[in-house]
Amino acid sequence: MFKSIKTGVLAAILISTAIVAHAQKKIAEGTITYTSEYHPTAEQEGAIAMLPTEVKTKLNGNLMKFSFETGPATITIVQNFVEHNGLTLIDVPVAQMQLAVKMDKAAFEKEMAKAPKFSDFKATGEKKMMGxxxxxxxxxxxxxxxxxxxxxxxxxxLPAGYFGEQFKDVKGTLVKYTTFQQTVKTTYTLKGITEEKVGALSLEVPKGYELKTMEEIMAMQGGGE
Known part of the structure; x- marks a missing residue:
């Protein structure tokens, strides 16, 4: 069980660090949905079962929030994509467990240092309708x-910084792009953007959650996968 939780937590963090120019419509609050297509190596085939095939993100100002299930756990990430800090919430109902992990800028930069570096972005002039x-x-x-x-x-x-440091040199909103999650090559495709009220998002630890460090989460042991 704890193996799947730890894998899910790492996947969530990498997604949130991965996911702005003159546009016709500015979105400050709403829901952004991308589908995920994975291109694993033979050694990575088992890992992709822990990764979501769709990422639905709630946006309010500089804060974004998304959740997905991994094994018995539901993992929720809230992140400030401008200040690069965030909160991970882990809910495991069968174990009556609610854990919270705060991520500061230093932890964000540590995760980003592991990711491939992208550069040499060039507009080709090729245009077409996508959705x-x-x-x-x-x-x-x-x-x-x-x-x-x-x-x-x-x-x-979308707000500046939404797509992270890797794609800061690209103008506009990404409709389809490739990056890496837990070293797995992943292609994201925009499914839709809905401007709507999503309510206040917060980086405060909710009542009932036990605050842990990421090191403590990774050291947890338990039966099952």
């Missing part, structure tokens, strides 16, 4: 020289 969005193709590469492509749109604008 409801007018999109333009970019090319880019990682620090090993591997080439990638992404599609971005100026039809809608």
């Amino acid at each position: 409801a969005y007018n999109a333009e193709k970019y090319t880019y590469k990682d620090d090993k020289g591997t080439a990638y492509e992404l599609w971005t749109t100026n039809d809608v604008e």
